[in-house]
Amino acid sequence: MGRILFDTATSANGFIADETNSLSWLFAVENGQTPDDSLLPSGATVLVEGATTYEWVLAESDILAHPDRWAEFHGDRPTFVFTTRELPKPAGADIRFVQGDVASALPEIRAAAGDGDVWIVGGGDLAGQFLDIGALDEIAVSVAPVFLAGGAPLLPRRVESDRLRLVSAEAVGQFARLIYSVRPTSE
Template sequence: MTRFLFDTATSLNGWIADEHNSLGWLFAVEGGDSPDESLLPANAGVLVEGSTTYEWLLAESDLLAHPEKWAEFHGERPVYVFTTRDLPVPAGADVRFVRGPVAEALPAIRAAAGDRDVWVVGGGDLAGQFADIGALDEIAVSIAPVLLAGGAPLLPRRIESDRLRLVSARAAGQFARLVYAVGAPPADG
């Protein structure tokens, strides 16, 4: 059965990108530039990204000029990018642009994933949209020993403790790794 996973890294004070939409702070942490494979969703058959995450990845690795680098992170998996704009695609990359609500895109994303998981890479608001409609099964967070002054919040939604169940907590190098199962939203909203 396909599961939807929001798996990300965050600063100790809850920012997933700094005020310049950069993840440079993350890569400066020991182990941040090459995370342990056990920290990445092993069964992800599809990746989902917001346009800010997608554009940052394009720029950071200069993927338009070096499309061969695309597979280093994305592999051969299809990538759904939620955007309202026309964006470039690295040569050979399987990028599928989505306009509109998450709920409308779910059937296509599920079909592309088959019996594998869907990794909601980021950002936090996009993951929140999945949570809003009850289509987020797990939140996995690698907390870095960094404090940022501001930026993009981890998940800009209020999700009460009755929807979150701690699955695991452990040290992973310099990171604290927390995994929570996510329950369905209340029937009244």
């Protein structure tokens, strides 16, 4: 069984999207459009996204009109999208819409991943739900040299230092790459 990873980019002051749920600030950073391959989890066989992330990706790349663009980032990997609404689906994409809590969907997500990793692409609250049920193994953050006035927080949970262990910290281009392993709660 693979790991469950929350791997994302954030502003230096902890926002993963701005006040309009846009990531344009991220793509304006040098190499933000084409991140170094070392910034993406190579062992991920399944992606997980919230509805806001999914809708932003569809709109930003005009994917419904150009469904071939879906594969540029997602490849042919199954993508689970947590939503409470009916959302459009690009032709040919393996998208599985999920309603309900993370714990109920987790067996299906793990089965689809097989021995590979599960990559929580966004958002922070969705990653927090995995953390809440003890199903998050790693948090990898690429910190961009940008400060935002507000927006979607990186992880809207209080997580104390006894739950996180720094695995690595390095500069990758303009980004500070921080990787933490997540320890289970001591309850």
